[in-house]
Amino acid sequence: MSLLRVDSLSVQTSDTVLVSNLSFSLAPGERLGLIGESGSGKSLTALAMTGLLPRQLDASGSVLLAGEEVIGGSDRQLNTLRGTAVAMVFQEPLTALDPLMRVGKQIAEPAARRAKRDGTPIMGGALDATVIDLLLEVALPDPQRIAQAYPHELSGGQRQRVAIAMALACKPDLLIADEPTTALDVTTQAEILGLLDGLVRKRDMALLFISHDLPVVANTVERVVVLRRGETVETGLVADVFAQPRHDYTRSLLQAARSFDDALGGKR
Amino acid sequence: MSLIRVDDVSFGYTADRRILDGVSLDIAAGDTIGLVGESGSGKTTLLRLLLGLERPNAGSISFDGAPLEPGNGPFMRQFRRQAQVVFQDPYSSLDPRQRVFSIIAEPLRSLRIAGDHAVAVASALAAVGLDPDTAKRYPHQFSGGQRQRIAIARAIVAKPRLLLADEAVSALDLTTRVRIVELLAELSKDMSLLFVSHDIGVVAALCQRIVILEHGRIVEQGETANVLAAPQHSYTQRLLASVPRLTLKET
Amino acid sequence: MTDITLPSPPTKAKHTISLTFWGGIVLVGIHIVLALLTLVWLPYDPNAFTGGRLDGASLSHWIGTDRLGRDLFTQLMIGSRIALQVGIGAVAIGALIGVTLGTLSAFASKWLDDALAATLDILIAFPTLLIAMLVVAASDTANLWSAIVALGIALSAIVARLTRILVKRVLVMDYITAARTSGSSWGKIVFIHILPNIWPTLSVNFALQFGLAVIAEASLSYLGLGAPPPNASWGRMLQEAQGTVYSAPLGAIAPGLALVSLAIGVNLLADGLRDQIDPTRRNR
Numbered sequence: 001m002s003l004l005r006v007d008s009l010s011v012q013t014s015d016t017v018l019v020s021n022l023s024f025s026l027a028p029g030e031r032l033g034l035i036g037e038s039g040s041g042k043s044l045t046a047l048a049m050t051g052l053l054p055r056q057l058d059a060s061g062s063v064l065l066a067g068e069e070v071i072g073g074s075d076r077q078l079n080t081l082r083g084t085a086v087a088m089v090f091q092e093p094l095t096a097l098d099p100l101m102r103v104g105k106q107i108a109e110p111a112a113r114r115a116k117r118d119g120t121p122i123m124g125g126a127l128d129a130t131v132i133d134l135l136l137e138v139a140l141p142d143p144q145r146i147a148q149a150y151p152h153e154l155s156g157g158q159r160q161r162v163a164i165a166m167a168l169a170c171k172p173d174l175l176i177a178d179e180p181t182t183a184l185d186v187t188t189q190a191e192i193l194g195l196l197d198g199l200v201r202k203r204d205m206a207l208l209f210i211s212h213d214l215p216v217v218a219n220t221v222e223r224v225v226v227l228r229r230g231e232t233v234e235t236g237l238v239a240d241v242f243a244q245p246r247h248d249y250t251r252s253l254l255q256a257a258r259s260f261d262d263a264l265g266g267k268r
Numbered sequence: 269m270s271l272i273r274v275d276d277v278s279f280g281y282t283a284d285r286r287i288l289d290g291v292s293l294d295i296a297a298g299d300t301i302g303l304v305g306e307s308g309s310g311k312t313t314l315l316r317l318l319l320g321l322e323r324p325n326a327g328s329i330s331f332d333g334a335p336l337e338p339g340n341g342p343f344m345r346q347f348r349r350q351a352q353v354v355f356q357d358p359y360s361s362l363d364p365r366q367r368v369f370s371i372i373a374e375p376l377r378s379l380r381i382a383g384d385h386a387v388a389v390a391s392a393l394a395a396v397g398l399d400p401d402t403a404k405r406y407p408h409q410f411s412g413g414q415r416q417r418i419a420i421a422r423a424i425v426a427k428p429r430l431l432l433a434d435e436a437v438s439a440l441d442l443t444t445r446v447r448i449v450e451l452l453a454e455l456s457k458d459m460s461l462l463f464v465s466h467d468i469g470v471v472a473a474l475c476q477r478i479v480i481l482e483h484g485r486i487v488e489q490g491e492t493a494n495v496l497a498a499p500q501h502s503y504t505q506r507l508l509a510s511v512p513r514l515t516l517k518e519t
Numbered sequence: 520m521t522d523i524t525l526p527s528p529p530t531k532a533k534h535t536i537s538l539t540f541w542g543g544i545v546l547v548g549i550h551i552v553l554a555l556l557t558l559v560w561l562p563y564d565p566n567a568f569t570g571g572r573l574d575g576a577s578l579s580h581w582i583g584t585d586r587l588g589r590d591l592f593t594q595l596m597i598g599s600r601i602a603l604q605v606g607i608g609a610v611a612i613g614a615l616i617g618v619t620l621g622t623l624s625a626f627a628s629k630w631l632d633d634a635l636a637a638t639l640d641i642l643i644a645f646p647t648l649l650i651a652m653l654v655v656a657a658s659d660t661a662n663l664w665s666a667i668v669a670l671g672i673a674l675s676a677i678v679a680r681l682t683r684i685l686v687k688r689v690l691v692m693d694y695i696t697a698a699r700t701s702g703s704s705w706g707k708i709v710f711i712h713i714l715p716n717i718w719p720t721l722s723v724n725f726a727l728q729f730g731l732a733v734i735a736e737a738s739l740s741y742l743g744l745g746a747p748p749p750n751a752s753w754g755r756m757l758q759e760a761q762g763t764v765y766s767a768p769l770g771a772i773a774p775g776l777a778l779v780s781l782a783i784g785v786n787l788l789a790d791g792l793r794d795q796i797d798p799t800r801r802n803r
Contacts, residue, residue: 190512257514261514348701348702361693
């Protein structure tokens with residue numbers, strides 16, 4: 001029984017088609033990567049999974065998340081899915097956090113909401129303890145101090161960990177990560193990817209990982225869908241697609257990635 | 269004979285925080301050097317100092333043996349004829365209200381370079397692989413990769429001896445990135461190149477020498493192949509270990 | 520490198536906006552035509568007592584006469600010319616002072632900039648009309664030019680503030696740094712790169728201030744601080760018609776409508792301008 005099932009998803013405006021006929025599915029605990037360059041529609045796809053597309057855009061087709069239809073769903077219905085079945089981590093840690101709220105409070109909000117929905121509300125000291133636990137889970141040292149800090153007092157990497165903690169607070173079955181490390185330094189990126197990998201395994205979450213960075217995707221997911229201008233170009237196991245790409249576009253992407261990868265290995 | 273010599277340069281906006289600390293670097297004619305660092309390493313600041321946009325607090329920068337004097341008009345005009353720059357963001361480095369011809373010709377006008385500007389612009393456009401009628405259009409009509417080519421055309425129109433690139437391909441798609449790197453490699457046959465980047469893969473593909481910057485200090489430098497094969501400093505090692513590789517892990 | 524670039528708004532909206540632009544052009548156009556006409560032709564001599572007192576509309580006097588028997592339509596036309604003179608003059612003076620101050624402030628050292636910004640904020644806090652009245656009173660003469668200069672000075676504070684922030688925004692753009700490394704002097708940079716890029720937003724502001732200036736001048740004239748006859752403006756017409764507004768309403772309605780139509784027209788133009796401002800939008 002798949003956790004997420006996308007069937008012929010199309011996203012368009014009145015005169016342009018941004019995503020066309022996209023289909024894929026994700027089982028619980030599975031990891032799927034959406035690869036695409038700019039204009040491929042990958043970020044729009046991520047938003048469509050939770051019904052968060054901007055109002056000017058029309059979505060058609062079917063997105064079944066935990067058995068519920070997302071396309072055309074009412075906000076009330078979708079709100080029960082968001083923050084329980086699915087949580088998202090975005091690219092830009094600077095804008096993903098409220099600059100005027102302490103970080104601890106921002107994590108407490110989704111945690112409290114989830115607990116309430118589960119029928120076991122937590123408050124006060126118990127809530128604080130939960131926040132600290134989450135901060136420790138994302139490997140932030142000195143969690144008491146961090147919980148009291150404002151976003152601008154933290155580094156990019158720390159902010160992204162906080163964003164991940166907020167996502168984890170929802171205890172989601174599916175984690176959608178849209179270019180979560182693109183805005184980070186290389187060393188920080190490696191740490192965050194390692195963190196995500198560990199968390200996804202430990203909590204047995206499904207992961208929908210969106211990126212343009214092929215090596216990153218290669219090391220993070222099991223299956224890939226390659227997008228180009230809204231269309232599916234190729235899908236399959238990452239090992240297969242990367243070793244033997246069938247489509248010209250995939251081939252050119254891999255060639256490009258390989259040229260830099262080879263240079264790192266010493267060939268020029 | 270070095271083109272640019274950076275001698276023990278330090279810089280900071282405030283007394284307590286030093287962005288650059290005792291940096292020394294030599295750029296010779298024909299060099300392609302990659303300056304690698306993460307955020308806070310000071311690489312952009314070093315670039316600004318090299319361009320004469322700021323003065324170092326300590327140490328000196330000299331060009332062709334003569335110390336850089338940002339306040340000296342004629343000297344800077346001479347200097348800027350020889351050293352030009354390409355920026356990271358193709359969307360903010362071109363004046364949206366100017367036609368491409370004006371954009372590319374600006375160095376020719378401001379640096380008072382004699383000769384037929386129309387010919388120079390056309391030849392610069394050809395060198396970066398753009399159609400001649402690109403000159404009549406506005407920047408917004410072009411993609412990121414094309415805009416970057418326009419920016420490069422502007423940088424090479426005065427035929428400088430040194431091209432400085434500040435994360436010139438970081439904002440580009442992968443396939444476009446490869447093409448621009450190839451273009452820069454081609455151009456670096458006729459001019460020296462200092463390529464500032466956080467992306468070691470790109471630097472490895474393009475530059476003969478590599479300089480690693482951490483917290484305002486050069487921690488390692490040398491021939492790219494050597495440094496990649498046998499990094500000496502712990503930071504370099506950590507950096508190289510962090511770069512995601514295409515070879516798949518055992519799942 | 521975000522993927523999400525929203526496409527341009529649906530075509531239906533574009534038509535609605537063009538309509539407002541056209542509405543603005545028509546309204547303002549009527550006044551421009553009337554104003555230009557006064558340079559070559561007037562129905563009557565504005566000072567001559569050509570009709571009965573407080574006559575209603577008739578074929579010979581299209582909107583009647585005032586309490587002294589002077590033709591109202593002639594006065595209305597002259598009022599259009601005055602209004603446009605005031606609008607253009609005040610905005611031009613405000614622009615000259617404001618853009619210069621704002622640009623200097625954007626380049627100034629932090630302390631000078633902060634001091635200037637604070638001063639401008641204080642000036643902006645005063646109602647435009649009040650400042651204009653102060654300037655007119657200080658200048659000792661009440662004529663059209665003193666009113667225009669006074670309004671120009673009053674408007675310049677907002678222009679300066681706006682210019683300052685727009686220039687600062689442009690200064691951090693890479694193309695400015697590129698201009699510097701291309702060897703361009705700061706003077707060149709200001710005129711070739713900065714001013715053209717801030718002009719679109721400023722022009723919308725000027726259009727709006729035009730309307731404000733016209734209304735402000737009408738207020739000044741209404742209070743007796745504006746131009747004396749024969750340069751009577753709509754404000755003065757309103758003041759003179761005050762006493763007889765029940766017996767001869769046209770004397771007040773006509774200048775009132777004229778004022779409102781010009782102000783609305785200018786605002787519609789400003790709305791339409793706002794949508795035309797980018798070369799990037801034009802080609803979508």
